[in-house]
Amino acid sequence: MSRGATARSRSAERPPRQIFPxxxxxxxxxxxxxxxxxxxxxxxxxxxxxxxxxxxxxxxxxxxxxxxxxxxxxxxxxxxxxxxxxxxxxxxxxxxxxxxxxxxxxxxxxxxxxxxxxxxxxxxxxxxxxxxxxxxxxxxxxxxxxxxxxxxxxxxxxxxxxxxxxxxxxxxxxxxxxxxxxxxxxxxxxxxxxxxxxxSLQEALWSQLWTVILLGIPLVLIVGFLLTRPIRRLREDMVQVSRGNLDHQSTVSTTDELGALASSFNRMTRFLADAREQELHAQAVARDLSIATRIQNALLPETLPEISGIEIARYYQPAKEVGGDYYDVIDLPGDRAGIVVADVSGKGLAGSLVMTMTRSLVRMAARIQPDAASILGEVNASLSRDMTEGMFVTMAWAELDHDRGRVRIARAGHNPPLILRRSGRVEQFQPEGIALGMDPGPIFRRSLEVSDVDLAAGDSLILYTDGIVEAMDHDGEEYGLKRFARILQSLNEATPDDLVKGVLADLALHVAGAEASDDITLVVARRELTG
CATH class of the missing domain: 3.30.450.20 (PAS domain)
Known part of the structure; x- marks a missing residue:
């Protein structure tokens, strides 16, 4: 802004100099x-x-x-x-x-x-x-x-x-x-x-004029002062509000237009006070979300660890500034590798905090627990103690053995993992299991199943969240698992990166610009073809 424009802006903000009240x-x-x-x-x-x-x-x-x-x-x-x-x-x-x-x-x-x-x-x-x-x-x-x-x-x-x-x-x-x-x-x-x-008439006229001058003018000024007193009080009220005192209320209570103006002024100041409170709250929430976003971005893997014999591609897009989805690739003892995708029931800041806690628990349990059932059981026990009522976490865990030929899949209330065979066939796996955080231990452990699945060269493991299959267009129609499977079948020869791009392109074609209501996470792990 130019200096002249700034000067004009400041001049416009200053009230005009009061010469005549x-x-x-x-x-x-x-x-x-x-x-x-x-x-x-x-x-x-x-x-x-x-x-x-x-x-x-x-x-x-x-x-x-x-x-x-x-x-x-x-x-x-x-x-x-x-x-x-x-x-x-x-x-x-x-x-x-x-x-x-x-x-x-x-x-x-x-x-x-x-x-x-x-x-x-x-x-x-x-x-x-x-x-x-x-x-x-x-x-x-x-x-x-x-x-x-x-x-x-x-x-x-x-x-x-x-x-x-x-x-x-x-x-x-x-x-x-x-x-x-x-x-x-x-x-x-x-x-x-x-x-x-x-x-005599001229003398009477001058007498009347002097009477008006000596008595009428002071009387008019007094009446004017009394009549304009509510206006002066309103001006003082506006000065108070302009200085930031939005709790100030006008005391003008006349039954004329000035009283109605004072009532409108009081309503305006209350609305301004409420708006300021909402703005301060929104700023605080935005600040917290910004912090949570930075924390979440720092916790999600910037680069994935290399797993011999496996090509991995992933995509993550939160529906809000801070999402509730989580994915990770973890090195396990014995040249094994774990791939995890989870979805927190809550969104926003609360979902992000639970996701952060879940990531820490998964990594900790993966270092000390020997298998998938033990890892998920340990994570569930810790989450159940600290989880807020009504919140839970769904999770899909895939553990690749040392020769990459077998995958152990555990599912805690999550969308069923998919295997895209090299031939183009899509297989769905639904081992039993309830969501994390709903039960402290016995029921969760009894319901949890682990499936062993063969993974041949050229086969791809697909882990995802419901943000893909439940994505809706403007008419409310969901993308659905069937369409997801069809696009996967058409991409059976694609690399993991191209497969992810193809799925996202088909998903965007379906939603046609409709606003996303859930986070989207997609992880593709393909066993490399041997020479």
Whole structure:
């Protein structure tokens, strides 16, 4: 792995640096939402209140200007009226207007002006018309006043000392019995109430905002801290587990999604703890199997001793890392030789240990016991004392005499040894005998038989385990003794090595890749042809 890839891998393993805790993020988002909501509500309320107040002012102003216009007779448009009478009517109108604005009402009337048709000549004024200066803006469009003919405009009214917000309401005057414009009436209402309402609403909005800032934000942070406490505890739990403490369990017990997450976390840690235990156990077993495999490989003969007049070939394949089969070739006194093949009932490490013990007992007994029956009896007596209940060993023993012309065969519950004659005939030998380790002595010795068999030049002795004849294909069909015998018959002229290869090839053809369920051991000993 490159240095850059290693650095990226280490960086990915480190947790991200915590700049803002989730409680702060929650508080910040909640505060923004809360402030936005308060401002929206405040602005909406302000707009609605101002709009409602303005509508009331507009309605009141329009009613009053219409009332004033109904009280006015346009005398200035009557050319037949003498000037003295017009002057008297003008004075009388001024008094009426002054009396009107001094009458108490919901909104204060500042002034009323009556103008001629051109709007340039002042006919009359409630306050004299020369003490107030008016500055008006554009016309305000008001749906409720469309049918009244009243025009509304905002502006300021000054008396020389101060300016006051006003609203101007103007309506046209027409001559009696005609629609011709002869003048207009302008009524000025104080808009101070609207200004004060707007100011008070703005102050109330800012008051609400400061309340949210001073009280709402700390409250949101406290709530966020309390709500995210289970998350912080879960994070601490994960840190404990990441440090290897798989026995740690989360104490979060809320009834929401975090509680469900904590429960899943606890199940996960229990599964991880179990998996770690299983992994450690598997590692220990693998270590033991590795040791046992090395021991077994060291105990099985790496090279076979040379036996004059005999050619030997063998094959061994355990079904697992450590097998329970055993084979050996042993030199015996008097230029004799012993060939042994055994099968332990157990597999794996237990079978290997029993196999190791069996090998040692066979070699020891072969040095001190004179014949096959004594050797197997001694091995059985030792195994019976130490064998675990339910375990046993099957064994086939073949003892070649000094001239190699005879073989003494003993069978302790094992597959029957075979003789492949040079002619191609296969003979099966089944002397009686029970497996080793099942009985401490008397029954075993009484049941054990030893067969003497002639071995002519070119004949082959075949010793094997049930891993060959019981090997199954994918359909569960066994290889069987008959097929084993047929392939041996076809290989009667083959050397021991070629015979072993031929049997294994036919066996592989039968199983067709199916997994082996038992160890396979095959030993072939052929008497050499004399010149």
């Amino acid at each position: 989730i409680a702060v993020k929650y508080g910040a988002v909640s505060t923004v939402i809360l402030l936005s909501f308060v401002m929206w509500v405040g602005n909406t309320s302000t707009d609605l209140a101002l709009q409602s107040t303005a509508e009331q002012v507009n309605l009141n102003g329009s009613e009053q200007v219409l009332l004033v216009s109904s009280l006015i007779t346009p005398f200035w448009a009557d050319d037949s009226l003498p000037e003295e009478e017009q002057l008297a009517a003008q004075q009388q109108l001024g008094k009426k207007l002054n009396a009107f604005i001094t009458t108490p009402g919901p909104h204060k009337v500042l002034d009323v002006l009556v103008l001629d048709a051109n709007g340039t000549t002042l006919i009359a004024s409630a306050r004299g018309g020369d003490r107030l200066r008016v500055r008006l803006g554009d016309q305000i469009e008001t749906d409720s006043l469309v049918d009244t003919g009243v025009r509304v405009r905002e502006g300021t009214l000054s008396d020389g000392n101060r300016n006051a917000p006003v609203r101007s309401f103007e309506v046209e005057l027409t001559a009696a019995g005609s629609s011709d414009k002869v003048g207009s009436v302008q009524l000025f209402l104080s808009a101070v109430a609207i200004e004060r309402l707007e100011k």
